[in-house]
Amino acid sequence: MVCLLPTLADFLQNRFEVRVQDLVLPVALDLLLAVVIVAALRRLYRRHQLAGLVAGCLTAAVVSNGFESRLQASYSLISALMPIPGLAGSLQGFVFSIVFFGLAAGLAALAASWLGRLVRRRNWSEAEFARAVVIAITVVFLLVLAPVGRALAVAWPQFFYRPPSLTIGQAEAKPDIYYIVLDRYASQSVLKDQFNFDNSDFIQYLEANGYVTNPESHNNYPYTTMSIASTLSANYLSDVISKFNTSSQQTVAPYHATVRSSPVIQALKSKGYTYNLVGNWYETSNQSPLADHTYQEEGRLTIFGHTVTLDNFSKNELNDGAFARLSQLRLHVGGFGLFQYSGQVGADQSLYQLKILKQLAAQPSTGGHFTFAHILVPHDPYYFNADGSLATTPGNDNNGQPIKQKYVGQVKFINDQIKTILDQINQTSHGQAVVVLQADEGPYPIQLNNQNFDQDSADSEINGVDMRTWSDLDLKMKFGNLAAYHVPAASAEDLAKADDPVNIFRLVLNSYFSGQYPYLPLCSYAYPNGRAKPFVYADITQRLTGQPSPGCGGG
Numbered sequence: 262m263v264c265l266l267p268t269l270a271d272f273l274q275n276r277f278e279v280r281v282q283d284l285v286l287p288v289a290l291d292l293l294l295a296v297v298i299v300a301a302l303r304r305l306y307r308r309h310q311l312a313g314l315v316a317g318c319l320t321a322a323v324v325s326n327g328f329e330s331r332l333q334a335s336y337s338l339i340s341a342l343m344p345i346p347g348l349a350g351s352l353q354g355f356v357f358s359i360v361f362f363g364l365a366a367g368l369a370a371l372a373a374s375w376l377g378r379l380v381r382r383r384n385w386s387e388a389e390f391a392r393a394v395v396i397a398i399t400v401v402f403l404l405v406l407a408p409v410g411r412a413l414a415v416a417w418p419q420f421f422y423r424p425p426s427l428t429i430g431q432a433e434a435k436p437d438i439y440y441i442v443l444d445r446y447a448s449q450s451v452l453k454d455q456f457n458f459d460n461s462d463f464i465q466y467l468e469a470n471g472y473v474t475n476p477e478s479h480n481n482y483p484y485t486t487m488s489i490a491s492t493l494s495a496n497y498l499s500d501v502i503s504k505f506n507t508s509s510q511q512t513v514a515p516y517h518a519t520v521r522s523s524p525v526i527q528a529l530k531s532k533g534y535t536y537n538l539v540g541n542w543y544e545t546s547n548q549s550p551l552a553d554h555t556y557q558e559e560g561r562l563t564i565f566g567h568t569v570t571l572d573n574f575s576k577n578e579l580n581d582g583a584f585a586r587l588s589q590l591r592l593h594v595g596g597f598g599l600f601q602y603s604g605q606v607g608a609d610q611s612l613y614q615l616k617i618l619k620q621l622a623a624q625p626s627t628g629g630h631f632t633f634a635h636i637l638v639p640h641d642p643y644y645f646n647a648d649g650s651l652a653t654t655p656g657n658d659n660n661g662q663p664i665k666q667k668y669v670g671q672v673k674f675i676n677d678q679i680k681t682i683l684d685q686i687n688q689t690s691h692g693q694a695v696v697v698l699q700a701d702e703g704p705y706p707i708q709l710n711n712q713n714f715d716q717d718s719a720d721s722e723i724n725g726v727d728m729r730t731w732s733d734l735d736l737k738m739k740f741g742n743l744a745a746y747h748v749p750a751a752s753a754e755d756l757a758k759a760d761d762p763v764n765i766f767r768l769v770l771n772s773y774f775s776g777q778y779p780y781l782p783l784c785s786y787a788y789p790n791g792r793a794k795p796f797v798y799a800d801i802t803q804r805l806t807g808q809p810s811p812g813c814g815g816g
Contacts, residue, residue, distance in 0.1 A: 269406060491763050492766065579602065695773075
């Protein structure tokens with residue numbers, strides 16, 4: 262039970278983002294760790310029940326969740342006590358972790374033995390003390406378990422949500438379709454007005470190559486997962502909201518599920534399309550049961566040759582737990598990976614995505630390929646300078662250079678990269694590919710406009726504040742997004758009606774697959790209760806456009 266407490270406590274703290282499925286691996290590893298601890302201390306327990314029980318609890322508290330961070334804090338001390346010349350890399354880390362585990366168990370056993378001697382010297386009942394320890398642990402465990410169980414019971418339907426399907430006809434010619442999301446890429450007007458950056462060179466390049474652009478484009482929703490979910494549903498998120506907006510426990514799991522089981526992608530696959538997913542570490546795009554090919558190297562765990570992609574909660578629990586060092590050894594048994602973890606983050610992940618996207622763009626155009634690429638640029642950290650070199654001060658602060666300059670540098674970098682990719686798509690497809698190029702959200706105003714930015718205060722404002730209290734400039738930065746669309750079969754009239762995130766795939770389905778989907782009014786919704794209530798929205802369209810927004814309602 263002690264081993265499970267940190268994981269359950271972490272779940273309570275992060276339940277906004279965590280599915281019940283994400284608890285399976287951490288709980289299984291915790292239970293396995295408990296077995297190891299029991300085996301290591303069984304002789305002590307047989308001789309002195311109280312001492313063995315206390316030693317086991319102390320050891321579990323030290324080496325369960327948080328083991329890796331505690332190990333790092335003790336690294337220099339262990340190195341001084343036991344230097345191992347010539348032993349390097351993951352093997353050295355594994356040896357140090359075993360030493361740390363042994364020290365923790367040994368110190369816990371000494372402390373517990375001292376307690377046992379004290380009890381016996383005072384002629385107290387060791388059995389009664391052992392029962393008291395068990396009762397205390399059980400009470401604490403139940404106090405933690407109760408809110409976990411309540412949260413899981415209330416949110417359970419959210420973990421297994423599936424979006425409504427779309428119906429389309431057969432296409433005479435199936436174009437390759439690219440949906441490329443550049444995370445937090447601001448609109449042309451926001452870049453000009455709030456960053457003093459003229460992005461017209463990139464916009465003119467797009468328009469010269471047949472793209473329709475909107476310098477005043479706005480997202481329908483404020484953050485990544487619901488924004489992409491809406492676009493890949495070709496609809497507003499009314500179904501999710503109607504089902505869960507009154508729930509006392511609200512998670513973003515239904516939005517992640519909507520992207521992973523996208524109605525647009527399901528409809529295209531029913532017509533023979535192949536789905537390429539070029540994802541990243543975030544749950545919105547790190548995996549999908551629909552994907553025929555997944556290009557994503559972060560959070561990959563291999564057990565006996567079978568590889569799974571971990572969501573962030575499972576990944577973080579693994580990497581900070583006692584099995585982290587074991588996974589880094591990349592052990593093999595009979596040709597199969599025994600227990601291996603691989604990750605790819607930061608600049609390496611973005612460069613990998615761009616490389617893969619270039620390779621996919623260069624493949625012969627046979628029609629029937631849908632590619633979704635979610636690239637975390639110009640999203641912070643600001644790893645890239647404008648010329649493509651790696652920045653030495655990539656943090657979301659003013660160290661090295663003002664944060665807005667860092668942001669603009671990444672915009673310039675990704676512009677050059679995307680030009681190369683779009684040129685290749687155009688060449689390979691002879692100008693017939695459909696390309697949806699847009700941002701899921703704008704940058705965070707509290708980061709970019711606050712000279713004394715503090716992440717804790719930013720998280721507090723984002724998570725718990727009514728977004729309607731934001732200034733108009735801040736709302737325009739958050740909702741203003743890059744939007745550029747290449748739909749060769751669409752008429753100019755339809756493009757004028759549907760060049761926005763919620764309607765763009767309605768346009769594609771109507772233009773190529775005999776879809777009969779009417780175009781929806783353009784609405785933007787903000788959180789009135791912060792991110793803690795992700796199914797509750799308020800209409801802010803008029804504040805962004807200056808025009809009344811009939812048909813948008815209250816969200």
